[in-house]
Amino acid sequence: MLQSIHHVAIICSNYERSKHFYTEVLGLEIVREVYRAERNSYKLDLAVNGLYQIELFSFPNPPARPSRPEAQGLRHLAFAVTDLEAAITKLTHQGVETEPIRIDEWTQRRFTFLADPDDLPIELYEV
Structure with a gap:
C-alpha cells in the first residue's frame, strides 16, 4: 500500500526567516514558491538533493506548538x-x-x- 514518504509540511511563524534558514542555512532547493492571496499564505516547496520533500507554509498568527519538554506528536x-x-x-x-x-x-x-x-x-x- 504505502510506497514512501512523499513530503513533510511545516508551518512557520515568520516566512522570510524560515525560508532563509531552510534554503540558505540548510541548503534545501526551492522547487516552487506560491503566494495564496485567499489564505494570505505562502507555500514553499523544497527539495533535498533534487527530491521534493518539504512544504514550508506561512499562515497569519499560527499558534505555537510546544517542543520542549517533548510534546505528543511528530x-x-x-x-x-x-x-x-x-x-x-x-x-x-x-x-x-x-x-x-x-x-x-x-x-x-x-x-x-x-x-x-x-x-x-x-x-x-x-x-
Whole structure:
C-alpha cells in the first residue's frame, strides 16, 4: 500500500526567516514558491538533493506548538549527512548552535540536534 514518504509540511511563524534558514542555512532547493492571496499564505516547496520533500507554509498568527519538554506528536525532522563534523562546522559558521554529538546505541551512528527558527527539533544523522 504505502510506497514512501512523499513530503513533510511545516508551518512557520515568520516566512522570510524560515525560508532563509531552510534554503540558505540548510541548503534545501526551492522547487516552487506560491503566494495564496485567499489564505494570505505562502507555500514553499523544497527539495533535498533534487527530491521534493518539504512544504514550508506561512499562515497569519499560527499558534505555537510546544517542543520542549517533548510534546505528543511528530518528534523531529531528521536529515542524513555523510560528514557530521563538516555539517556542524558549516552550521556553526552561520550562527546555528548544535547539541553535543551523541552515538545511537543500536546502530553506533553519530547524530546531533539543532533547532529551526520556530524551535522545531532537527536531527543530523551520519550515514
